[in-house]
Every structure is written in structure tokens, then in C-alpha cells.
Amino acid sequence: MIYLDNAATTIHKPPCVIEAVAEAMTSLGNSGRGANAGAMSAARLIYSARETAARMFHLDDPQRVCFTANSTEALNTAIFGLINSGDHVISTDLEHNSVLRPLYHLQALGTQVSFLPADALGNVDISQIETMIRKNTKAIVCTHASNLTGNLIDIARVGQIAEKYGLLFIADVSQTAGSFHIHMADMGISVLCFTGHKGLMGPQGTGGLCVAGGVNIRPLKMGGTGVQTYLQEQPPQYPTRLEAGTLNGHGIAGLKAAMDYILEIGTDVIHKNESRLAAAFYEGIKDFQGVRVYGDFSGDRAPIVALNISGYDSGEVEDILSQEFDIAVRSGAHCAPRMHEALGTKAQGAVRFSFGWFNTADDVDQAIEAVRRIAKR
Amino acid sequence: MREKTLKLIITFHTTAAAMAMEKICALRGLPGRLGPVPRSVTSDCGIAWWADPEERFLFETGEDFPEFEGIYEVLSYNS
Numbered sequence: 001m002i003y004l005d006n007a008a009t010t011i012h013k014p015p016c017v018i019e020a021v022a023e024a025m026t027s028l029g030n031s032g033r034g035a036n037a038g039a040m041s042a043a044r045l046i047y048s049a050r051e052t053a054a055r056m057f058h059l060d061d062p063q064r065v066c067f068t069a070n071s072t073e074a075l076n077t078a079i080f081g082l083i084n085s086g087d088h089v090i091s092t093d094l095e096h097n098s099v100l101r102p103l104y105h106l107q108a109l110g111t112q113v114s115f116l117p118a119d120a121l122g123n124v125d126i127s128q129i130e131t132m133i134r135k136n137t138k139a140i141v142c143t144h145a146s147n148l149t150g151n152l153i154d155i156a157r158v159g160q161i162a163e164k165y166g167l168l169f170i171a172d173v174s175q176t177a178g179s180f181h182i183h184m185a186d187m188g189i190s191v192l193c194f195t196g197h198k199g200l201m202g203p204q205g206t207g208g209l210c211v212a213g214g215v216n217i218r219p220l221k222m223g224g225t226g227v228q229t230y231l232q233e234q235p236p237q238y239p240t241r242l243e244a245g246t247l248n249g250h251g252i253a254g255l256k257a258a259m260d261y262i263l264e265i266g267t268d269v270i271h272k273n274e275s276r277l278a279a280a281f282y283e284g285i286k287d288f289q290g291v292r293v294y295g296d297f298s299g300d301r302a303p304i305v306a307l308n309i310s311g312y313d314s315g316e317v318e319d320i321l322s323q324e325f326d327i328a329v330r331s332g333a334h335c336a337p338r339m340h341e342a343l344g345t346k347a348q349g350a351v352r353f354s355f356g357w358f359n360t361a362d363d364v365d366q367a368i369e370a371v372r373r374i375a376k377r
Numbered sequence: 378m379r380e381k382t383l384k385l386i387i388t389f390h391t392t393a394a395a396m397a398m399e400k401i402c403a404l405r406g407l408p409g410r411l412g413p414v415p416r417s418v419t420s421d422c423g424i425a426w427w428a429d430p431e432e433r434f435l436f437e438t439g440e441d442f443p444e445f446e447g448i449y450e451v452l453s454y455n456s
Contacts, residue, residue, distance in 0.1 A: 226422055
């Protein structure tokens, strides 16, 4: 199988990740549940993973790295834990449902939400944010890259605007963590939400939030923590504040190995490699008759190419690619309803090709040839 | 019968803080080890830093320490 659905999850993991999970599954107890050797080895490993995540995203204090099951849980935690009824929030048309659905839910409870509109290329005009700010604006919630088109949002500029107006900035880096340089302080990010299983190349069921100093998020979950047992509420100190229940220690062991692997190679090297593959694919298919590509390819971007072929249902194309060419891509709506509406692809959906660290130039050549053959039918 | 000896017990709000303490002490060559919080300190669970009370002064200054919940001296059978 040629796997080109890395924006959904990376299927190829570095061997060190698999080894770390296997090792953890034979040695880890439950972090924070007692001081026996098994519990301590889990606690040490998880703390070490916090340090690695803090290094990756440039957060001063590893104790403000809180682990979750994925970006969705991280974003739900940040959004529900910081935004109240009566607050105003600014977001964008590029968002995934992991941002949109919590915001729509809050909207029904009395939060005001404004969306920065996307143009025909799928871009947003960041400068418009300042015109949208109201007296009760509390936060900007936005993605670093569209999971549909791969277009980037300049989150450093968004962070500058947030800082200028004293707003919280919740950044969703699901599509860029691991292959882009992300610096929380320099980018003015209040809460960074990441998932472990995409560009970070870790196991599914891992992710987290990095919380800047002075940002106090209400817990989404409450429960066992292994500390402050007789306190009736969730302990207020990070990371325990946002971590109720047994952590995914086995997964976090894999995530740490994956982040170490990436830090060793360098996010710049990974980004350059993935961008080269995506650009080669784009150049190879963009002029085929009947192929329509979505997104802005004029500058830096996430390694995603979304397209449609003539009047084909996008699901039909996915199926042909899978059945006849053994190529895995993602069709449909990609949990990005506002982006599809902006691009006019709600009915047809789109076929998304997304490239990762383990893809090769040969994968790209075969994908181009497959699109060529389908377009010629 | 084993005799109880006086121990310095430093407690933390979170497991992560206890782990940070262990790393910092290793880095600075400070004595002690992690162990369970004695019930005589609190009925809450958790991990504490166990050290010799004579070395208490080593832990009373240092900006890089995680936040302590408290510093106690307790009699314990543990070494």
C-alpha cells in the first residue's frame, strides 16, 4: 500500500517508537499511584515526555505540559475551560470540527463566535481579526494549517494581535507539530493543542496541551490523580489539574520516543522533505484535464494536496485509488465543514493526498500516474 | 526491633513536581530519594522527597526547585 493519508494519521512509525511502546508495556506501572518501582518508572518516563514536549514547543515549564488522548480532547479542554457564556471568540473557516463543535456548543449556551472567512483559495485575511475584536472578546482559536487544503495561517501574527489586545490565543497545531518550528513564547500562544499520532509519528491515543504561564484552565475531567486524595475538587496545580484518571503511559512512552526522533532529525529537515514530495505531486497533477486542485500553492504550506477529478464523487476516486492502485487517500468532508463550504465542495467532497516523512519520490510518481489514468477515463 | 529515626520529608502538590525534584537533586548532587508520603504527614497519597534532617538547609534555598507543599520532620522505620 502507498499510504498518502498522513494528515489523518501517520501509519509508518519510527522503529524506536514501536520499541518504546513494547518496552513500556513490559515495565510501566501506573504513574503517581504509589511509590513502587513500576509506578516510579512510569512517573519518570511521563515526566521525561513532558520535558521533551516542552523542548519541542519551547515552553519553559514541563509541568505545564498536560497529556490528553488527542487534539480533540486538548481543544475541548482549552475551549470549555477558558471561555464562558457572554464571552466573544474569534475563529476561522479553516477549523476542524474539534474546534468548531465545542464553539457551536458554547454558542448555544450564550457565547458569541465570529469566524474569519476563507476566500476561494482557502486563505483568511489575518488583518481582519482586529476589526472583529469586541469589548467582550476573550480569545482567538485557530489552526496552524487547514487539514483540507494544507494552507497555513500565520500564527505568529495571530499571536501578536492576541497579545496587543490582551486576548487568549488557543492554537491547534494538529497538522503541523513535528514538521514545523513552533515556538509558544515567540508566537504568543496561550494554549497549544497537539496530537501525537500525526506528524509527531507517535501512537494514537496521545496528545496534549502546553499551557503558558498565567493561563488557568478549568478542568474538563475530574477524578483520580494519586495526589491530594481528600481534596473534594480536582487539584489546582498543573499538570494534575487537567489530568484525571490513569494516563496512557504506554502511548506516552511511544510519543516521547517519536519526539526524540524528530528533535534528532530536525523539524526543518522533515518539513523540507515532506514539502518536496507534496510539491512534486502538485506539479505532476495540476495540469491534467479535469483535475481541480484546492488551496494556495504560492508559498509555504503543510504537505497536503486536495483535489477533485471531473464530476467524480470524491469517495469514488478514493475507492478506485484503493482498489485499483493500492493507494490510500482520504475523501469526503474531512471534519472541515466550513472549509468545504468556502471552497464550494460540500456536495462533491474532495480527495486529499497528504505526505509524510516515510513517503518516497516513487510513491509520488505512482500517485501521479494513478490520477492521470483516472482523469483520462 | 527496628528503631524509628527522624526523616526530612518534602511533599509536593503533584507527581510531576516530585519527578522534577528528583531530576534537580540529581543534577545538583543533592542527597535523598523519592518515597511514599508518610501517613503522619498527610492522609493524602503522593510521592515525597526523603532526606536527612541534618541536610534540611540544602533544600531551603534554590529557585529551581518545584513548588513544595511542605517540609516536615517525622519519625519513620524507613531508611
